Structures are given as structure tokens and as C-alpha cells.
Amino acid sequence: MTMVATAMAGGSLAQYLIISGVLMSIGLAGFLTRRNLIVMFLCTELMFQGVVIAMVAFSRWHWEVSGQVFVIFILTVAAAEAALALALVVLLYRRRDTLDAEAWTELRE
């Protein structure tokens, strides 16, 4: 496979992928270390954006516009999902008066 240098304006594909990987890693680290439900949710959103950036980059690199169309769809769904998740967090908070994820370990059953 040969690289198409002219296709990428303002930086190589690797640079975009690195940014994407950094966002993903920050999100992952945050998700694994924090206990606050809202923060955990924000971390998943971060991971999500990392993936979206990788997708746009690949789309551009391949000169294939359908990847970007797909990203628009993903963002729409993500917005809806965010609303749903925050609503769930609000409900969970009302139940236990805390945002700590440890309060819900009994859901394993």
C-alpha cells in the first residue's frame, strides 16, 4: 500500500490518529479511575470523540466522503444517547442521593 501525501492537508494521517489515540486514552483512564457517574459519562464521550476523529481522518485519507456522512450520523445518535444517559444519571441520583458508581454494585445480580 502506498501513501497518498497530497491528500492530507495540514498534517499526516498519523498526527490525526495520535490525537485520536490520546483522546481515547484520556477518556479510558478517566473512566477507569473516577467513580462519579457524570465524570464517567464525560469520559465515554471523550473516547467517542477520539473514535470520530480517527474516522474523519481515515475518510479524508481515503478520499471517501461516506465516512464523514457516517460521522454526522454518529454525532446525532450520540446527542440522543447523551440526553438519555444524563436523564438516567439524574434518576439514579434521585434514588441514592449520590453520584458514586459504587452505590449501584448490587445491580450485578
Add this chain to the structure above:
Amino acid sequence: MTVSMLNILQSAVGVPAVPMDQVVVATDLRWAGIILLLPLLSLLLCGLCAAMRVKSKLPAWCTVACLAGSFVLSVLLYVNYNPPGEVIPLLSWMNLSWGDGALNSFSANFALYIDSLSLLWIMFVTGLGTLIAYYASEYMEPDLGKGYARFFAGVSVFLFAMLALVLSDNLVMLYLGWEGVGFASYWLIGYYYTRPAAVAAAKKAFIVNRIGDLGLALAVYLIWTTFGTVQYDELMTVLESHSWRAEFEGWTISAIPFLLMLAAFGKSAQLPLYVWLPDAMEGPTPVSALIHAATMVTAGIYLVARTYPLFLLEPVSLHVVAWVGGLTALLAATIGMAQYDIKRIMAYSTVSQLGYMFLGLGVLTTYGAAYHVFTHAFFKAVLFLTCGAIMHGFAGQLDLRKLSGLRHMKGWRITSWTMLIGCLCLAGFPLTSGYFSKDAILAEAFVTQGPGFEILGWIAILTAGLTAYYTFRVWFRVCAGPVSYEPGDELHDDHGDHGHGDFHPHAPRFAINSVLVVIAVGALVAATPYFMSNKADANIAGGWVADMVHDSTARAGLPGLAESQHPHSEEVSHGAHEHPTLFGMDPHKAMYFVSGAVGLIGILLAAYLHLWKRKSADALRGWLLARGWIAWLPRAMERKWYVDELYHALVRAPLWILGHICYAFDRFIIDAVIVDGTARVPRLIARWLQPLQSGAVQSHAVVMIGGVGIIVLLLALCLRFEWLGVVL
């Protein structure tokens, strides 16, 4: 022999495959189908009565009216049919064809085969059915509004099935009727379904009959494969044109009569399948009289008589029929002598008399067998119906030790005297109907050549004496002597205002009394056909019934076969052959004296032991039981020769063990290992993996990321890192 060979023979002899020259297809007699339809109509009406919760005797009147209609039509049919036989097509049912030639088609339709044999049967079946249904209208009164309609619906089903059995023109429809009467019998024996004994008896009857039904099913199949038809008229034509044994090869010709015999022995309660009939007495008494004495149990005799040419082809089968019949007659009579329940005594007597009929078939006197069926239907119906009247009036009392002197009691005279008539006929008292019909069989046992037939004749004569004894033991105990009685254990509400202290038996009323009188008169009149003129052949004894049998498929004379074996079958006149003798006389003449004398000895013995010196009967029993060398005899007779115990040891116990082995296999292998074992596997795995499920979201995420990482690594390994390297 295969059918194709039969066809070659047929063409050689010039017999058409479907002979319609002899048996007329009569479409103008299609109204005869109404004989069959009326019991169905009655069933429908009884069902409606049950659905509308009718509290009156309406179901009984519907049944009586429909059955009376059937009887009238049967008599009209007898007047109108054209001998020797007619086929009346009603409905086409099975007409299959899958190619040309033999064994490539099968035809069995709803059609009636009318000949003198089926007419004889339907006339007494519908006649007695009507009378007994009328009797039952009073007898079943305690069940008004409860089981009343169900009872009469069962009687209607029985009549329909019995008529289908007798009138069918092929073996498949006969099989349908055969199963139908078995089902009706099950239905009515188990009528009192809250009594465990009745339920057990119904099951026993059904299961024992199943053995015989298997024989019939196999026989029908073999008849079709051997002769290519199941229709009587075609079958008889094939048989009559090739009636010498040597023409048929192969085992099927020998197997068919034995399978038919199995069926007949099951339905007609012969050794070793008779055990269900005595237990069947748990049903209501009209049922015992109609189904288990007069009509259904003679279906076996009818089957053998109908397929008689098949038996004639295999003489050994007739010898077996004769011996089984004779031994059953003796065995059942000895059991009947030692029982105390009068209904059971009558049941064993029925088994014994059916044995006589099979003996008659076996010694080539189908006339004697059919005549005995005819007379027995009347006098045994009387005996059962009087037993029923007594049972009805004395709250279920049937023990002959606890009833006495009925003929001196007000309201019981008709019962006593009609019972006496029944007893006289059964005992073969000279000039009664049973005397003539039994003699026809007894004499023939001495006339016909066969293995030990003479011994069989003496056994039958001995049995006649025993029959006279046990019959009059009942009558002298129950109807004669000083008046005394104890009520039975069925004190219903309608007896209810009196306790055991002042029990009043209620005497039978008009319906029961009138039926008793009519059937008793019928039992006496049943002797007259013996003296009626004989239009076929003046040399044949037996008059009308002999005529009836002579015209049917049951005649004992197939050319070339019966003649060699039987010096004077109905086909051959008396004088033509050398005749065996008994006491230097023609057996038919000698038998008048021998059996009359034996019957009188039996009656006198019963009179001595049970009327004049009543205490001596118990003394005799005690004396016998005290003697070691003979004590087994009364004991075995009272315990019914241990036949039930034998069945228990030979059939029920092995089946019980097999059943428990199957149960254990099911319980411990199928259930425990396969089903429960399979179900336990996921649970074990779950218990093993459960600790991983902490509920902490982060630890789940770690595991998930680890999993994704492993997948990515594997993918990378598969793609040999090249792709990744190129990208970077």
C-alpha cells in the same frame, strides 16, 4: 397361496372374480339402513336430554321407541329379503385402487349383508334391546337426572355398534362394530364411575378384549393378503370354488382361523380370556343382561359362524374351538357352583353356556350353536333381569345366603316364577327351549369324528348336570324356603326413611314385571322353532333355526371337506352314512333321555342340599374341607381355580416388574442424568464464573478492554503486523 394363483384357478374353473349371480345387490332395500340409524338418533336425543338436564324419563322413552322401530324394521326386512343373501349398499367408504390386478385395490363400504344368519341375530338383538331398555327405565330410576341419559346413550351406542357388527358386508365394518361394542361395554361397566371396583372391571374388560381385537385386526389383514378381498360375498365365492384344502398353500390359511378364534374367545369370554366377564357384573344389571349375557358376548359365535368356511379349511382349528369351548363350559360351571353372589353365578353360567356354543361350532353343528345363542339370549336375559329386580328391591343384596323365600312375599311372585322359567330352560329341563338347543350340541359331539370328541361329549353332559345343580341352587335358596332377608349395602335416598332395623324391600312395578313376563314367555316359546317345518330338507332336525343357518355362510357343508369328516353335516341326509351310536341309539334320540336325566339329577341334588335339608350344604362343604385328599376341590372352586391369581403371576407381575424397570430408567437415567443433568451444567458454570461479576463498572470495563485488546492483538497477529507498520 397368493392371490394371483387364486385368480389363475378362478379363470380355470370359470368363476368370475366378483360373483354377483348368487348374492343380489338390492338397492330397493336401502331403507334397511334405518335399522342402523335409529340407535344413532336415540344417542343424539339422549345427548340432548343430558345437555338440557332433563329430569324425567324422556331418555328412556326415546331409546325404547327407537329400538322398537329397529326391531319392527328388522322383522320387515326378514319378510322382504330374497334368500340366500343380499348386499344393500348404503355409503361408499373405502374404494382404493393403485394399479391393475389382484392386491392392488381395496374396497370396504358401508353396506349391509343380509342373510338368514344376520337376520337371526338382529331380530333377537333389537327385540331384547327394546325390552331391556324398557326394563331399565324403571331399574335406573334412582339415577334420574344424574346418569339416566348417560346410561341410555351408552345402550344406544351399543345397539348401533352391535347392529353394524352383525349387518356389515365386510370385515372392516365388522371390525368397526367390534370395537364399538367393546367401547360401549367399557362405558356401561364403568357406569358407576365412583366405585373403584366398577372402574377396575371396566378397564379389565377393555384390556382383555384388546388381546382378542389384535387377533381380529391381524386376521382381517391376512384375509385381504390371501384372498384379495374383505367382502363376504367375494370371499365366500372364492372359498366355495376352491374348497379343498390342498389348493391353498402357505401358512396364512392355517393362521387365519386361529387369529379369528383369538378374537372370538376374547369377545365371547372363553379360556383363557374369560376373566373379564364375571367382573363385568359391576355394571348396572340391565347392561349385564343385554350386553354381557344375551347379545355382545355372542359376537364371537357370530364371527366364527360368519367365517365358517375359513375354519373348515383348517380342521385342526375346529378341534381347538371344540375343546376350548368344552373345557370352558366345565370350568365355568364348577366355579359357578361355589359362588354366593347370584349375579356372579349367572356370569359364570354365561361363560359356561358360551362354551357350549363354541363346542357346537367345533363339532360342526353351527345350527346347534346358533339355536343355543337364540334360546340362551332369552332365558339368560330373564335370569339376569330377575337378579336385577332382586338387587333393586333389596338394596343391592345379591348373596344367596341372605335371601330366602321370595316366592311367598307379596309383589315378588312374578319375579320368582319367571326366574323359575329361566332356571328350567338353563338347566335343560325336558321340553324347555334350553333342552332342545343344548341337546343339539351334545348329540353332535357324539356324532362328529374328531380327536376325543366322545370324551368332550361326556364332559358336556357332566357340565349339563352341574348347570342344573347351580341354577337350582340359586332358585331354591332365594325363591323357595322360609321368608327371610337382609338388605344390601346400597340404601339409597329412596329407601332412606328406614334404617337397617325395619327395611322394606320394594317390589318391582309394572315396567320390570311386564318385561320379565314377556321375556320368560319368549324363553318358553323359543322351543317352538325346533318343531317348525323345515323347508330346505325334511331330513334335517331343528326346523326354523336350522333353516336360517343353512341359508347362510355358516352352513357346515363345503363339498369335499366336511363330508369326509362329518357323516351327516347339514348338507348330507342322515341315512346316507354309517352313524355313530350312543347306548345303541341314534345320539340325537338318546340325548333326549340322557341329558333330561342328567338335568333332573342336578335339580334333585340341588333340591336336597338347598331346599329339603338346607343345613346339609354347609355340612357337606365342611366335610369336604376336612378331608385332606379332597379339600383342594371346594377351595379351588371357591377361589375360581386361582385363574385370577395365575393371571397375576404370569401377566400382571411381570408387567409390574417391567413397568418399574421402565419407571426406574425414566426416573434415574432420563430424568436425573439427561434432563436434570443438562439443566445443571449452566448452573455449575454460572456458579464458577459468578465471582467475576462484581458489579463495579470499572472492573467490568477493565475486563472488556482486556478482551478488546486480546482481539486486536489476535487480529494484528493474523495480519502479521505489516499493515500496522505501513500505516505508521
